[in-house]
Amino acid sequence: MSLRILSPGTHTLVVDGGRPRTRSLGIPVGGPSDRSALAIGNALVGNAPQTPALEITLMGPTLIAVRDVGMGVFGAPFQVYRDGEAIEAGHTFTLKEGQTLRTGGTPRGCRAYLCVPGGFRFPKVLDSVTGFKPVLADDILECNSSVLPGRGLGTNPSISEKTVRLRCLPGPQADWFKDAFFSNSYRVTPDCNRMGLRLDGPPLKMPKRELVSEAVAPGAIQITNEGKPIAIGVDGQTIGGYPKVAHIISADIDRLAQLRPGDDVRFQLVSARKAEEFSTKQRVELHELLRRIAFGIG
Secondary structure (H helix, E strand, O other): OOEEEEEOOOOOEEEOOOOOOOHHHOOOOOOOOOHHHHHHHHHHOOOOOOOOEEEEEOEOOEEEEOOOEEEEEEEOOOOEEEOOEEEOOOEEEEEOOOOEEEEOEOOOOOEEEEEOOOOOOOOOEOOEOOOOOOOOOOOEEOOOOOOOOOOEOOOOHHHHOOEEEEEEEEOOOHHHOOOHHHHOEEEEEEEEOOOEEEEEOOOOOOOOOOOOOEEOOOOEEEEOOOOOEEEEOOOOOOEEOOOEEEEEOHHHHHHHHOOOOOOEEEEEEOOHHHHHHHHHHHHHHHHHHHHHHHOOOO
């Protein structure tokens, strides 16, 4: 064993690439809420993008090293302390045998990823180690013994935005509603998790129509009977009966993962052509960044 959990934090979960081929069984995609942050965190410690790591939410865990372990925490700017010494967010370091790592809260954003060289070793269930429940105190995290020099990228500047704008395509039931949805500003309520985020704002007028339950995917914006939106996350259900006014484009799904209670969000309608352009641009930029990290450029 290499690390032992002293305190698990708010909702610390082992994640990898998730289960994209199990939706027909009614099982959510799962995996990281912020796929780009996981990929970058893994790149900093020399791993492939979907190597198993710990997803930290709002308040992180406290760990003790049983052996020397190199690691990095990337994503939202969480407070990280090694035996009381502050570690700059988004940087790699080594936790020596017997040292304690404490990850506190974050002033903005919601999630980050604690990555180690070679990843964490957990048994696979349906071809993934992504946890169905968070880790607990006294759990053992098996990983390779390693040493890492300090290097890093800092944090994602978009996390500091006061109002997050998420670009969307029209949903299957968009014609049930007028354009008020895209004119309104919403606030993330405390009723939010990996399944979805409930948003508060001016209620939309619900038509007197019924919808037979149909497929739902991460990024869908459902409207409840009270006229309030729910943004579906990576652990969201695979079918649902609420009408869907919009769907967040793939390029902005990671930004959804960094929303926290009290954050303001607005939605912007874009064309399918633009959505594809934004997605391509994001993939190219992420690939280039991972390449630069791998070769130590910049």
